[in-house]
Amino acid sequence: MRNEDIIEINKNYWNGHADLWFGTTALPKYGVCFPTEDDLNLFGDVSGAKMLEICCGSGHSLLYNAARGAGELWGIDLSQKQLDNASKLLDENGYRAKLICAKMEEDIDIPKQYFDFVYSIYGIGWTTDLQGTLDRIASYLKKDGIFIFSWHHPLHYCIAWSCDERKDVFEDDKFVMTKSYFDESYFTMPVHDSEIVLRNRKMSTYINALAKAGFFIEQFIEASDTGAADAADVSDKRVRKAGMLPISFCIKARKM
Structure with missing residues (x-):
């Protein structure tokens, strides 16, 4: 499948389902069952x-930073529907942001060596060009600027609960490998009445791409905070899984 086709499939999903994700996985949250900001x-x-913000979604992370005194807010997202929601949310709370509908993989009219922070909450993993995206992010940042992002931990998609097919029940505290950790090929996942296309990259892929883009990693966090999980948002099964392996990860890197 061509990168352009993957981007179009994912764009159509977010334009059609943005309202279902309004306000989810946004600062101060970095991910499911994960320590917060x-x-x-x-x-x-x-x-x-x-x-x-890269992949700014419904604007809740922008709102979080606006309320903490950020001086200037910019956001890009693939989905115009997401940006419409973000614009409305910020306007209702008395804030403004420069919002751009664009692919993170392409050259965008964004000032270079300008930003103190670039960040992405569960967004970077959607890119079809990881190295190119990180290179562009580095170009947006001032020297010593900070890049922070979170995403699914690759183990999450490789390991699933073991199921006793005879009883059609999940076995407590037993897991099976459902795919190779080293398999970074794209896969299609049904979501709601549609589908998305994702790629499960190894941790070393992210770390090496950051280094090549000129970043120094200050913190790499793979942790679970099952005590803070909201039962309305996650099932008990997923919370229990988070108690045994990381569901998400987060990296803080500095532009050298």
């Missing part, structure tokens, strides 16, 4: 900071 304090003081 309130716990980690990765951003620190953002007063007056110029900030760019």
